[in-house]
Amino acid sequence: MQRDEGRTAPRIAVYPGSFDPVTNGHLDIVWRAAALFDEVRVAVLDNTGKTPLLPVEERVQLIEESVHAWPRVRVDHFSGLLVEYLSLCGASIVVRGVRDASDLSAEWQMAALNRDLRQSTETVFLPSHLEFSHVSSSRVREIAALGGDVSRFVPEHVAARLRIK
Numbered sequence: 001m002q003r004d005e006g007r008t009a010p011r012i013a014v015y016p017g018s019f020d021p022v023t024n025g026h027l028d029i030v031w032r033a034a035a036l037f038d039e040v041r042v043a044v045l046d047n048t049g050k051t052p053l054l055p056v057e058e059r060v061q062l063i064e065e066s067v068h069a070w071p072r073v074r075v076d077h078f079s080g081l082l083v084e085y086l087s088l089c090g091a092s093i094v095v096r097g098v099r100d101a102s103d104l105s106a107e108w109q110m111a112a113l114n115r116d117l118r119q120s121t122e123t124v125f126l127p128s129h130l131e132f133s134h135v136s137s138s139r140v141r142e143i144a145a146l147g148g149d150v151s152r153f154v155p156e157h158v159a160a161r162l163r164i165k
């Protein structure tokens with residue numbers, strides 16, 4: 001087994017996702033990951049096969065506005081395979097938040113696939129806080145589309161953006 005005594009390279013964790021839109025649950029994961037790693041790179045998937053509510057530039061901007069004062073956090077976007085983006089960043093660690101057992105089952109499979117595609121990939125699961133365990137971007141989109149109040153689930157500037165949408 002390799003030890004990391006004398007390690008000098010910064011430990012970069014990539015937190016990938018659709019973030020359509022970013023929620024308070026996502027931001028809690030970013031905050032907690034930033035306490036564990038030298039740098040957290042929030043990587044927004046630019047998936048041309050899916051039509052998101054918000055274009056990728058806007059999703060990136062909303063996250064940047066949320067984390068601008070947080071040390072060790074950067075926001076970026078990527079398309080294609082996550083493992084290729086990891087290679088580009090010189091990163092091996094993927095962070096994912098897990099809300100419940102069904103999340104874990106899907107995340108477990110994704111972690112195994114990513115490790116299969118690139119052996120150095122390690123996925124770190126962070127259990128979401130109970131207060132966020134029922135919050136998802138898709139439910140936030142649905143509530144907002146039906147005129148409901150999403151201000152408890154997302155930062156105020158995100159809620160304002162959704163109201164305009």
Ligand code: PNS
Pocket residue numbers: 016017018019045080081082083110113114
């Ligand atoms: O927020 P999401 O939609 O649950 O995030 C899913 C995401 C972006 C992490 C995942 O779909 C992904 O990594 N997509 C990139 C394509 C890829 O690498 N697929 C193979 C691994 S499953």
